[in-house]
Amino acid sequence: MTEEARKCKNIASGMRADLLRMALKAGSGGAHIGGALSATDIIAALYGAILDYDREDWNLRDRFIFSKGHCVMAQYAAMKETGRASEEELASFEDADSWLCSHATMNREKGIEFSAGSLGQGLSLGVGVALALRKKGNTTSRIIVLTGDGECQEGQIWEAAMSGAQFNLHRLVVIVDANGMQVDGRCDDIMCHRDLRAKWEAFGWKAVEIDGHNIGAVIEELRAPTDRPLAIVARTVKGKGVSFMENSVAWHHGRLGKKQFEQAMAELEAARDD
Amino acid sequence: MINYTPANIKLWSKLGARSVYGSIAAPEMLEQNNKIIFVVADVAASAGLGRLTESWPDNLLNVGIAEQNMIGVSAGLASEGFIPFASSFAPFVTARAADQIRMSMAYMRLPVKLVALASGLAMGINGPSHLGFEDAAIIHSMPGVAIVTPADGLSTIKAALAAATWDGPLYLRLTGVTNMPVIYEQDFDFVIGKAIKLEEGSDVLIIASGAILHNCLLAAKKLRENGVSAGVMDMHTLRPLDTGALDEALGAKLFVTVEEHSRDGSLGYAIAAYLADKSDRPPLLRVGLTNYPHADTYAGLIESAGLSPDGIAAQIKEKLSGLSR
Structure with missing residues (x-):
């Protein structure tokens, strides 16, 4: 493992603990922790190695668009682990006066580019941003959109996919957090995508399929040169890192009790020692 | 230029x-x-x-x-x-x-x-x-x-x-379609949120927007010929609604909204909501579509929706006669 990947792995580890704390705080209201945990390694790779938020001109930042907005708690966790949000801010998750809402709520200064929660819309926004940045002569920023595989059942995703290829937006990336599950069950049972990677390729994108928990692979694919928009179908495990949440639809949106929290934290601790 | x-x-x-x-x-x-x-x-x-x-x-x-x-x-x-x-x-x-x-x-x-x-x-x-x-x-x-x-x-x-x-x-x-009637014959100030009074009238105020304004002007003319003083307001902006312009007209006997639209949910509703807040207010007649029409020519649809000059004038007259009873 490279030094960089190891750093991202540490970020991911910290994020998982943050997510558990947020879920515990959410209490009986529940939290979308399953899909946040599946996306954690991807987002750790983005925040640890890919997204550049340190440019002097904020206009030149990378644009990370969190389309599966119900899992935005994973972005908050990444922000905390990389010093872009404080522990106190994280503790305000879902408070009425907090910017850390359960669904992504636009906050440009913090790098939350758009509000989300209504699925299928982030890629269209990304297409618009990519067109705008090209018009402005910005060849620095990348536009990275995170969607879920369940979300790919929305027709608008494919309208946007067509346009991303039509307009040759090679600075645009979509990462599909393909955890194989949605609220009502397994994607394959509810509305099967068949071959997602092949679909993106058929729509004119450079499309790759990787293990979404292999941080090194995520970084590598994002760094590989491309003259087309890039689709990364990242195979992931819903609830990754917490044994009783893994591959469990119940944890799409679940209530975490104190005992479960302690068990989950102990598992994370054990995994960290490995 | x-x-x-x-x-x-x-x-x-x-x-x-x-x-x-x-x-x-x-x-x-x-x-x-x-x-x-x-x-x-x-x-x-x-x-x-x-x-x-x-x-x-x-x-x-x-x-x-x-x-x-x-x-x-x-x-x-x-x-x-x-x-x-x-x-x-x-x-x-x-x-x-x-x-x-x-x-x-x-x-x-x-x-x-x-x-x-x-x-x-x-x-x-x-x-x-x-x-x-x-x-x-x-x-x-x-x-x-x-x-x-x-x-x-x-x-x-x-x-x-x-x-x-x-x-x-x-x-x-x-x-509207091609060959729209001209409402504004010369350059004028168009300000979003600022209604334009096209005709003065003390009895009735017809409030409308879009191409249908022309029929409203013709209806007002017919009403005037029948002794009813009808004003016409171009409420080109539905939001923000020019309540100031409406305030000035509250003395009318009747407000009428005319819409090339369902009479529910748009201009008629906005004016009704505005009037609901007033203690002393004229009644409101809402003219517009009430259901999905069958396909027809533009003129035919206007006619059957009661949006022709005669249709608008007739509905206003009927409403006025109901008020005076």
């Missing part, structure tokens, strides 16, 4: 709102601000924007027949400082993409300008699939989106230019 000559003003109404928007207003808007991007869902020709492919190719974006994506792409452009004018036919640019409009334009307040082509009954024999008579109600249900409906060729240009400098999301509703 646009020349507001009498000949041009006549020509613009002849062309109709759609064509004037794309072929006259759009190039002028781009001269003033090249951050404007005309985004279309396979309607460049229908919107009169076809010529931009040669003169302003970088400012015309066709997303194909994909209205939901069009709103998202426009919102993305707006978020980076561009001024997108996104257009398609009224039902496709509203009902089809309502949640995208709600999220990006209403909730996030991204300053997209949405342009409905051939709204109202203009699509005639194409039938209800293409008619725009719920569109304003859909947008009206979303707080914060301005809604503007110009009445003729000249006011379409004025409204489009005003929309380009409006600080926020906006819905521009184009109505």
